[in-house]
Amino acid sequence: MGSAKTAKRSHISVIVITIVLCVLLNVLPAFLAWFFDLPLYLDTAGTIVCAGIAGVLPGITVAVATNVLCGFFNGSSMYYVFINVMIAMCAAWIGKYGKKKRKAALAFMLVLPVLFGGIVGTLFQWALLGRLQFADAAQMSSYLTEAAGMGKISAAMIVNLGINLLDKGLTVLAAIFIIRLIPAAKKELLSVYGWKQKPLSDEELKLLTKKSDDGSYSLKKRMSIMLVTAVVSLTLVMGWISITLYLENVRRDYAASAQGAADFAAEMVDASRIDEYLRLGKGVPGYLKTEEVLRGIRKNSQGVKYLYVIKLKEDGCYYVFDLEADDTTAYQPGDRADFEKAFEPYLPKLFAGEEIEPIESDDISGWVLTAYSPIKDANGVTVAYAGADVSMQYLTGYVRDFLLRVLFIFSGFFVLILGYGLWVSGYYLIYPINSMVALTNSFMQGGDDQEVLEENVKKMNALEIRTNDEVEKLYHAICTMAGDTAEKMKEIRHYAEATSQMQNGLIITMADMVENRDSDTGAHVQKTSAYVRIILEGLRDHGYYTEKLTDKYISDVEMSAPLHDVGKINIPDAVLNKPGKLTDEEYAIMKTHTTAGKKIIERAINTINGENYLKEARNMAAYHHERWDGKGYPEGLKGEVIPLSARVMAVADVFDALASPRVYKPAFSLEKSLEIITEGAGGQFDPRCVEVFLDSLDEVKKILRKFHGA
Secondary structure: OHHHHHHHHHHHHHHHHHHHHHHHHHHHHHHHHHHOOOOOOOOOHHHHHHHHHHOHHHHHHHHHHHHHHHOOOOHHHHHHHHHHHHHHHHHHHHHHHOOOOHHHHHHHHHHHHHHHHHHHHHHHHHHHHOOOOOHHHHHHHHHHHHHHOOOHHHHHHHHHHHHHHHHHHHHHHHHHHHHHHOOHHHHHHHHOOOOOOOOOOHHHHHHHHHHHOOOOOOHHHHHHHHHHHHHHHHHHHHHHHHHHHHHHHHHHHHHHHHHHHHHHHHHHOOHHHHHHHHHHHHHOOOHHHHHHHHHHHHHOOOOEEEEEEEEEEOOEEEEEEEEOOOHHHOOOOOOEEOOOHHHHHHHHHHHOOOOOOOEEEEEOOEEEEEEEEEEEOOOOOEEEEEEEEEEOOHHHHHHHHHHHHHHHHHHHHHHHHHHHHHHHHHHHHHHHHHHHHHHHHHHHHOOOOHHHHHHHHHHHHHOOOOOOOHHHHHHHHHHHHHHHHHHHHHHHHHHHHHHHHHHHHHHHHHHHHHHHHOOOOOOHHHHHHHHHHHHHHHHHHOOOOOOOOOHHHHHHHHHHHHHHHHHHHHOOHHHHOOOOOOOHHHHHHHHHHHHHHHHHHHHHHHHOOOOHHHHHHHHHHHHOOOOOOOOOOOOOOOHHHOOHHHHHHHHHHHHHHHHOOEOOEOOOOHHHHHHHHHHOEOOOEOHHHHHHHHOOHHHHHHHHHHHHOO
16 A cells, blocks of 8 residues: 555656646747747647647646746736647647557647647737737738738738747647657656556447446536536636626726816816806806816826716706817807706705715716716805716726636636546546446356356456545445455355255156166166257257247256156056056056156145246156147147147157167167157147257267167
8 A cells, every 4th residue: 555655646746747847848938939029939849748648637737837827927828828728638639549640640730739829819819909919920910911902810810820830830849859758658657647547448448438328417427517517607707706896996996086076176166156157158267277277187087088067957957167088079158958867866966956976877978977076155055066977988898808808818727627627527436437337247247157257356356446535445345245246156156056966966866766666767867868958959059949948948957857757656566667568547557657746846846945947847747748739648738838848858758768678669770760750740749849859860879879889
């Protein structure tokens, strides 16, 4: 455990050092390009190196860190995080899948960064600056627009593509040179740094993805949706909060500025001369001097666009002074204007000479913030109001520009956060869990094969999941359970084999007891069991009764075949071993061996809870003298109503009786025996059983040679 932790710390150190060196490989050339005012970026070589050998997350980390650091000397660098992140993703993809096709990978490694930097970079610069970032590039773009009649954006894109071709060409070549200098062992170490288990090959990853892609929502899909939703929501909320706070601060500052300007103007205007200014205008001595003072107030008040003095009457407001940037549109002394709708709720207070809070409106004067200050005479009576308007219209452009900048900055961090989240969920959850699921399913499908079970246990232990959390605990629990299960299965299989051998021994013993009483049935049970297996396997090979003929069924029938004549234990010796032909009464007694055998085996079944092989033993003991045409005994069953095991035994039993000597007859020849069997197809025997028996003559002859010699 200690060595594993040491190796892990060493691995992390290598990754951190690699990221730091790659960031420096980006920042130092970028600083030199900025310092010498070169129209180049030179900030992606380290990104390509790191992403190409260590993967997408380290590459994105280098890209984001590079733009953040470059932002200290080049403020616009922060807005191009997304472009460098996309280049990192391209480099990681090419580094992973471009090993077999190096020339194509090199071409893509050059083309994709040029396209991202040229096309996307142009759109970013145009959205932020309205021109290209570099002065020389902007001048060249203007020249193309004027001389060649090209569109501004098209000309800018061509120039920027040329710049990026040179810039990215240099950085890609430098990155490739550096990658080749790195030892293969270091590259391998960096390429597998993320795995918290035995690294999976591309084929194994595809297999895991294929197995989990069943149309349902996998953990990977859910994690991706959750991360995207969380990061997008966070970005939107942060952007909205930033804009809201900024607008509130701006409104507060401008409201204070407007109120200050209005208050100052109210102090500078002589209240006793308001009516005279209103009636006689600029010809009144002192009017122009007061107007000049008001101009100075407007000029020195932040954001104030309009400054004016009005007198309120029932039919509207009458201008005493009106200062605008363009005097040709200004109201003249005595001019009347209707009340704007935004001010109607405040008119009672205004007519009462009271002060009011600044008002935000979007009417005749556009989107403005207005502050009023009462002008009072010597008796404290309000005779007019000084008003100051701050234009808020520019905030629309600011908000758009702010949103663009936030979007450009957050886009790179968005991909970084999303990439980190997917990396963590992949290496700490998805890959370990899918690997455990795949091996657990394989373990479960191993069934009765002990070697497969033990091999799967070895594979599971070889995963070496080390997430150091609940997933690792689950892994160790599954490994322990799988190992214990395999051992238990081994023990159970050992006991089952011992039990099976004991059962087989008991069956053979019972069959021998019967056979020893019957002087004519030498090795009958062994031969019939062999013929039964030949017929059953032949039926399966021919595709007959496939649903019935499982490996277990065949094994059960073959194992219990020796008990088919167990009922003969109840037949008297005088009848069982009579050398001549049986009388009708004796034949009736002989036929009772089927029902007696059925009762004997049913008692055994009830004793041992009905094992399958004994059920087939019962079927064979009871019905192996039934006929396909329904003329057999004891019940006169017909066709497929007769149990399959009994139909098979009927062929095996009769053939052995024909081909073997009896006290009442000599052995028939093979040809004669087969002729009789063939004639019985469809009458006495299931024709399919006869067909496959005849098709297996080579196997039949081997049995005959074994027990009867040449």
